[in-house]
Amino acid sequence: MPLSPRLFFEDVTIWNTVEKLRQAVDVPDNINGLYVEALGTVLLHEILRLNKGNSRAEVTVKGGLAAWQQRIVTAYIEEHLSEQVSLAILARLARLSTFHFCRAFKQSFGVPPHRYHTNRRVERAKLMLAERKHSVTEIGLAVGFSETSSFTAVFRKITGQTPSRYHRALG
Numbered sequence: 001m002p003l004s005p006r007l008f009f010e011d012v013t014i015w016n017t018v019e020k021l022r023q024a025v026d027v028p029d030n031i032n033g034l035y036v037e038a039l040g041t042v043l044l045h046e047i048l049r050l051n052k053g054n055s056r057a058e059v060t061v062k063g064g065l066a067a068w069q070q071r072i073v074t075a076y077i078e079e080h081l082s083e084q085v086s087l088a089i090l091a092r093l094a095r096l097s098t099f100h101f102c103r104a105f106k107q108s109f110g111v112p113p114h115r116y117h118t119n120r121r122v123e124r125a126k127l128m129l130a131e132r133k134h135s136v137t138e139i140g141l142a143v144g145f146s147e148t149s150s151f152t153a154v155f156r157k158i159t160g161q162t163p164s165r166y167h168r169a170l171g
Helices: 012-026 033-051 067-079 087-094 098-109 113-131 136-142 148-159 163-170
Strands: none
Touching: 012 033, 012 067, 012 113, 067 087, 067 098, 067 113, 087 098, 098 113, 113 136, 113 148, 113 163, 136 148, 136 163, 148 163
Protein backbone atom coordinates (compact mmCIF):
# COMPACT_ATOMS: atom_id res chain seq x y z
CA MET A 1 0.00 0.00 0.00
CA PRO A 2 1.57 3.32 -0.99
CA LEU A 3 1.93 5.80 1.84
CA SER A 4 0.91 9.41 1.41
CA PRO A 5 3.53 11.93 2.46
CA ARG A 6 2.50 14.02 5.47
CA LEU A 7 3.96 17.09 7.06
CA PHE A 8 3.23 18.47 10.52
CA PHE A 9 0.92 15.76 11.79
CA GLU A 10 0.50 14.77 15.41
CA ASP A 11 -0.55 11.31 16.51
CA VAL A 12 -0.15 10.38 20.16
CA THR A 13 -0.40 6.64 19.50
CA ILE A 14 2.40 6.72 16.95
CA TRP A 15 4.47 8.97 19.20
CA ASN A 16 4.09 6.59 22.18
CA THR A 17 4.92 3.52 20.06
CA VAL A 18 8.02 5.21 18.65
CA GLU A 19 9.09 6.16 22.19
CA LYS A 20 8.71 2.54 23.38
CA LEU A 21 10.64 1.33 20.33
CA ARG A 22 13.40 3.88 20.97
CA GLN A 23 13.70 2.76 24.59
CA ALA A 24 13.86 -0.90 23.59
CA VAL A 25 16.58 -0.24 21.01
CA ASP A 26 18.57 2.02 23.37
CA VAL A 27 19.39 -1.05 25.48
CA PRO A 28 22.61 -2.08 23.69
CA ASP A 29 23.36 -5.46 25.23
CA ASN A 30 20.10 -7.31 25.28
CA ILE A 31 17.38 -6.30 22.88
CA ASN A 32 14.31 -8.45 23.26
CA GLY A 33 13.80 -9.28 19.59
CA LEU A 34 10.18 -10.33 19.89
CA TYR A 35 9.26 -7.15 21.75
CA VAL A 36 11.02 -4.94 19.18
CA GLU A 37 9.40 -6.87 16.33
CA ALA A 38 5.96 -6.50 17.94
CA LEU A 39 6.49 -2.76 18.41
CA GLY A 40 7.56 -2.47 14.78
CA THR A 41 4.40 -4.26 13.68
CA VAL A 42 2.24 -2.00 15.86
CA LEU A 43 4.01 1.06 14.44
CA LEU A 44 3.40 -0.17 10.89
CA HIS A 45 -0.31 -0.69 11.60
CA GLU A 46 -0.59 2.77 13.16
CA ILE A 47 1.10 4.37 10.14
CA LEU A 48 -1.25 2.49 7.82
CA ARG A 49 -4.22 3.60 9.94
CA LEU A 50 -3.02 7.19 9.72
CA ASN A 51 -2.55 6.81 5.96
CA LYS A 52 -6.21 5.79 5.58
CA GLY A 53 -7.21 9.11 7.15
CA ASN A 54 -8.59 7.62 10.35
CA SER A 55 -6.11 9.42 12.55
CA ARG A 56 -7.13 10.00 16.14
CA ALA A 57 -5.14 13.22 15.95
CA GLU A 58 -7.57 14.53 13.35
CA VAL A 59 -10.50 13.97 15.69
CA THR A 60 -10.99 17.07 17.79
CA VAL A 61 -11.26 16.22 21.44
CA LYS A 62 -12.77 19.03 23.44
CA GLY A 63 -10.96 19.71 26.65
CA GLY A 64 -7.89 17.62 25.86
CA LEU A 65 -4.28 18.71 25.82
CA ALA A 66 -2.82 20.18 22.64
CA ALA A 67 -0.21 18.05 20.85
CA TRP A 68 2.66 20.25 22.10
CA GLN A 69 1.38 19.93 25.68
CA GLN A 70 1.13 16.15 25.37
CA ARG A 71 4.66 15.96 23.99
CA ILE A 72 6.18 18.14 26.73
CA VAL A 73 4.34 16.43 29.57
CA THR A 74 5.07 12.87 28.40
CA ALA A 75 8.74 13.73 27.81
CA TYR A 76 8.98 15.13 31.35
CA ILE A 77 7.34 12.03 32.80
CA GLU A 78 9.73 9.77 30.85
CA GLU A 79 12.74 11.72 32.12
CA HIS A 80 11.52 11.50 35.73
CA LEU A 81 10.04 7.99 35.86
CA SER A 82 11.86 7.02 39.04
CA GLU A 83 10.75 10.16 40.88
CA GLN A 84 7.48 11.41 42.28
CA VAL A 85 6.13 13.75 39.62
CA SER A 86 4.22 16.73 40.92
CA LEU A 87 0.92 17.65 39.31
CA ALA A 88 1.83 21.31 39.80
CA ILE A 89 4.98 20.90 37.70
CA LEU A 90 3.13 19.05 34.93
CA ALA A 91 0.39 21.68 34.94
CA ARG A 92 2.99 24.45 34.76
CA LEU A 93 4.66 22.76 31.78
CA ALA A 94 1.29 22.61 30.03
CA ARG A 95 0.55 26.21 31.10
CA LEU A 96 -2.71 25.20 32.79
CA SER A 97 -4.11 25.23 36.30
CA THR A 98 -3.75 21.91 38.15
CA PHE A 99 -7.50 21.28 37.94
CA HIS A 100 -7.74 21.95 34.20
CA PHE A 101 -4.54 20.01 33.55
CA CYS A 102 -5.89 16.89 35.28
CA ARG A 103 -9.14 17.04 33.32
CA ALA A 104 -7.38 17.68 30.01
CA PHE A 105 -4.78 14.97 30.64
CA LYS A 106 -7.43 12.36 31.34
CA GLN A 107 -9.37 13.48 28.28
CA SER A 108 -6.26 13.08 26.11
CA PHE A 109 -4.79 9.86 27.52
CA GLY A 110 -7.81 8.12 29.03
CA VAL A 111 -6.18 7.85 32.45
CA PRO A 112 -5.21 10.36 35.14
CA PRO A 113 -1.59 11.61 35.22
CA HIS A 114 -0.61 9.44 38.20
CA ARG A 115 -1.89 6.25 36.56
CA TYR A 116 -0.13 7.16 33.31
CA HIS A 117 3.11 7.67 35.27
CA THR A 118 2.65 4.32 37.03
CA ASN A 119 1.91 2.54 33.74
CA ARG A 120 5.07 3.99 32.21
CA ARG A 121 7.08 2.80 35.24
CA VAL A 122 5.76 -0.72 34.73
CA GLU A 123 6.58 -0.58 31.00
CA ARG A 124 10.15 0.45 31.86
CA ALA A 125 10.32 -2.35 34.43
CA LYS A 126 9.24 -4.84 31.76
CA LEU A 127 12.12 -3.72 29.56
CA MET A 128 14.55 -4.06 32.45
CA LEU A 129 13.19 -7.52 33.33
CA ALA A 130 13.77 -8.55 29.71
CA GLU A 131 17.43 -7.51 30.00
CA ARG A 132 17.95 -10.08 32.80
CA LYS A 133 20.73 -8.00 34.37
CA HIS A 134 19.06 -6.95 37.61
CA SER A 135 16.98 -8.47 40.36
CA VAL A 136 13.31 -7.62 40.82
CA THR A 137 14.21 -5.53 43.87
CA GLU A 138 16.82 -3.53 41.94
CA ILE A 139 14.37 -2.93 39.10
CA GLY A 140 11.63 -1.83 41.51
CA LEU A 141 14.00 0.68 43.10
CA ALA A 142 15.26 1.85 39.69
CA VAL A 143 11.75 2.70 38.50
CA GLY A 144 10.91 4.59 41.68
CA PHE A 145 9.28 2.17 44.09
CA SER A 146 10.59 2.33 47.65
CA GLU A 147 9.76 -1.29 48.49
CA THR A 148 9.68 -4.53 46.55
CA SER A 149 6.21 -5.31 47.89
CA SER A 150 4.71 -2.09 46.52
CA PHE A 151 6.44 -2.66 43.17
CA THR A 152 5.14 -6.25 43.03
CA ALA A 153 1.59 -5.18 43.94
CA VAL A 154 1.47 -2.45 41.27
CA PHE A 155 3.09 -4.68 38.65
CA ARG A 156 0.58 -7.47 39.37
CA LYS A 157 -2.36 -5.05 39.27
CA ILE A 158 -1.33 -3.73 35.84
CA THR A 159 -0.02 -6.89 34.15
CA GLY A 160 -1.90 -9.65 35.98
CA GLN A 161 1.30 -11.36 37.08
CA THR A 162 4.18 -10.75 39.46
CA PRO A 163 7.49 -9.38 38.19
CA SER A 164 9.17 -12.71 39.01
CA ARG A 165 6.62 -14.67 37.00
CA TYR A 166 6.90 -12.20 34.12
CA HIS A 167 10.72 -12.53 34.27
CA ARG A 168 10.53 -16.34 34.19
CA ALA A 169 8.02 -16.29 31.31
CA LEU A 170 10.49 -14.33 29.18
CA GLY A 171 13.24 -16.89 29.57
